[in-house]
Amino acid sequence: MPDKRVYLDNAAATRLDERVLEAMRPYFFDTYAVATSEFAYTQGIEAREALDTARASLAKKLNAGTEEFVFTSGSTESSNMAIKGVALALGEKKGRHIIVSKIEDFPVLHSAEALERQGFKVTRLDVDGDGLVDLDKLKAAITKETILVSIQHANQEIGTIQDIAAIGETCRERGVPFHTDATHSFGRVPLDTAKVPVDLITVAAHTIHGPKSVGGLYIRPGTAIVKWMDGGFQEFDRRAGLENIPGAIGFAEAVELITPQENRRLETLRDRIIDRILKEIPDTTLNGHRRQRLPQNVNISFHYVEGESITLHLDMRGFAVSTGSACFSRSLQGSHVIYGIGGDHERAHGSIRITLGRDNTAADADAVVQALAEVVKELRSISPLGRDKKGEENRP
């Protein structure tokens, strides 16, 4: 095993920043009361103040009002809450049609699917080769029955950033609530709720060096949404459950620690990796938009080889990356995102996702390109596919 391990799967989870842990620490050991005890004792008041401060700081990042931000247990809950909450509020009154894009992450896709089983109609919009939703297709899909459009801000696998301002305008013109999953863009790509007409936004801490299982949902005032996590009256009576105050503090601190300089640095590293791979390793295809892309995301298909084999070989050399290969997934299906952008089995099979984080350096970027070049060459030498092979009949 190599001495140094280079973690490049920051879309899955990130290393907690020590400063985040320091910010959270007092709320485990000193101010551990619940915020709902503010009328009973001093610790309750302190807890309430801490929670309010964290909430205000996160809401401000979205240029939103403090009461428009609800804490949740992460992005999965936030998207479930948004989609099922709106369906509960408007399903009977207005209609039973929901629009999503084909390349949404599972919390959105599977929430829509769950509603479909209950009789809702779901339209899954196609995307183009870069992963972008076509505005005209969206316009054409909206009907009188449509109660929600859910289209992500940026894609979890290929990093493509949607034009959510234009999508939001379209939804607003037609009077349809608009939800966006910003799990992978929050902190990395600006999102201003005063400029973008979006009604619900899913955000999370685990992608930005914050704690796991902490997220939030932005809810624009006036949005029809039913509370379905029942219990107490926490979170403005929108989501019951004991407040995770250390988590909320950690989330706010994680967002505070991100700087525009850091995002520019990640973007430079991203471009360095993409440019070098496409130039130095033959038979490679970039997945996702070249420029309209998350600063931390690289996704490239290496033809004639399988992704899980690449990840295992890279692991032996100390690098952690991810793949959209069917062999790697728990459902034995290749990445729905790669299929969604028109890729075939082979493109999904050989796709590798590299996602950068705060700890990654230019040396890491160069080292992973070098390792990939070696590993891919080795695997291609044992593959029956490829242009260097002699037998014509062996070509795909």
Place this chain on the structure above:
Amino acid sequence: MKSPYSDTVLEHFRHPHNVGQIENADGKAIEGSPACGDMVSVYIKVDPKKKTISDIKFESYGCASNIATGSIITDLAKGKTLEAAKKISWQEASEALGGLPKIKAHCSVLAIEGLRSAIQNYEERHGLVKEKKPTTLEIIRGRLKKVMNPISGLDLVRTNLVKDIELKDGRVRVAVDLPAGHQFATAIREEITEKLEPLWDIKEVAIDFTD
């Protein structure tokens, strides 16, 4: 730290044995396709007198268990008679590898298929095969035994997932005892189709799931 793969699997994955092609092979086969996932090619050289496999090589476009199985079955088959090599089973290969994760069974069966097909290819090219037999329910059942149930790592027939098989005028209908929305439904559908479609007299394959 425990990897889902055994040390033997990882060793064969890292340094696979008998990799490559054989020029003027006596028998060769390609199983799977890039369109449906993994792919394995197997090349054999046969001693015509003893009817033994004198040399064998493979290539893999697949994941770790696919590569490791290719490596181990070429080791196991080398020097064996064709009849003995045909009988090498997935279980045997898996045991020799110190076990494979259940969910990975389907990736590794391909190598076994590749070996059997390469032998069949040799027999066909050397006039050792009888006439084409019409497909029967028994043949279909036999093929379904090669489709792995990713839940258990055992085949569909043995795990009672095949509820019913209908065969009429070259059309097969297989009823699978899983809901259509099941995690593995699509993967199982693709694999059944892949196994039954190549049968020479089968025109159409339909798979029904429960609701």
